Amino acid sequence: GMTTVGEYYLLRDQLQHLSPDVVVLGLFMANDINFNLGHQERRDARGTGWAERLGRRSALVHYLHLRALAADPRHRLWSESPNVALTLVDSDGLHMLSDPAGEIATYMKEPSELIDRAFEVLRNVLQEFLDLGRERGFRFAVLVIPTRSAVTGSLDLPHHPRMLLELAEHGIHVREADLDFARPTDRVRAICADLGVPFIDPTARMQRVGMEVFFPTDEHTTALGHGALARELLEHLDDWLPGSR
Numbered sequence: 390g391m392t393t394v395g396e397y398y399l400l401r402d403q404l405q406h407l408s409p410d411v412v413v414l415g416l417f418m419a420n421d422i423n424f425n426l427g428h429q430e431r432r433d434a435r436g437t438g439w440a441e442r443l444g445r446r447s448a449l450v451h452y453l454h455l456r457a458l459a460a461d462p463r464h465r466l467w468s469e470s471p472n473v474a475l476t477l478v479d480s481d482g483l484h485m486l487s488d489p490a491g492e493i494a495t496y497m498k499e500p501s502e503l504i505d506r507a508f509e510v511l512r513n514v515l516q517e518f519l520d521l522g523r524e525r526g527f528r529f530a531v532l533v534i535p536t537r538s539a540v541t542g543s544l545d546l547p548h549h550p551r552m553l554l555e556l557a558e559h560g561i562h563v564r565e566a567d568l569d570f571a572r573p574t575d576r577v578r579a580i581c582a583d584l585g586v587p588f589i590d591p592t593a594r595m596q597r598v599g600m601e602v603f604f605p606t607d608e609h610t611t612a613l614g615h616g617a618l619a620r621e622l623l624e625h626l627d628d629w630l631p632g633s634r
Contacts, residue, residue, distance in 0.1 A: 392424045393514045401521055409527045413589075413622065414518065417534040418573045419608070423491035425510045426477055426503065479503035482561035489549040490556070492536065496544075496568040512580045519584060530587035532622055533577065537608055538570045540595050547606045587628070591621035 391399065393416065400412065477485040479501035483494040494504050515531065522529040537545035544565055546552050553563055574590060581588035595602045595617050602614030610618065 419492040423485040426485045489552045495573045532589045535592045589625045
């Protein structure tokens with residue numbers, strides 16, 4: 390459930406004792422992009438009540454809160470400002486913190502300013518990973534974790550198969566012809582090239598293997614999918630870490 394921003398702070402503040410030689414960031418090409426935008430807004434909107442303070446300090450309380458929300462969205466121990474929702478809806482009407490809508494926003498051939506900002510946030514975080522690596526002596530690379538849509542070349546949202554129709558019912562009109570499923574990966578590839586970050590893209594390999602790399606009704610990768618990711622990583626390892634094998 391972490392974003393790229395959260396993973397950076399986890400590495401910087403809690404994992405330094407591991408003294409890694411190599412750090413590979415697995416970047417899921419959907420909500421890992423748009424969810425980064427939620428950090429500043431959520432930080433500004435955080436309450437100061439005892440429940441939220443306890444939730445920030447206790448992993449158990451935070452976990453129980455999430456389980457309660459999963460059972461019933463009304464079971465919210467703390468609330469966020471309504472401004473969070475308003476500031477994270479782009480000019481197309483797509484909410485950045487919605488799994489399906491935010492993913493669709495990343496595919497738009499004519500991206501909104503908010504999505505452009507999401508990629509700028511990602512660029513800044515990757516730069517921070519690089520800087521941390523120079524400071525602590527580790528190599529840094531990005532491994533793309535493709536979406537189902539990127540592998541199939543068509544909109545494939547198993548939990549929301551009628552998503553475009555659902556959006557249309559709310560007055561948000563997006564056609565599949567408006568979408569480019571390779572665009573998010575291409576944008577990250579360009580950012581990595583500019584920063585000099587090794588970029589590993591297993592999309593073509595996963596396309597060759599087929600949709601068995603994903604669970605039938607889920608966007609997560611199966612053991613076969615993890616194997617494809619691992620083989621792609623292994624093939625590139627010698628390119629940027631000579632003598633690693």
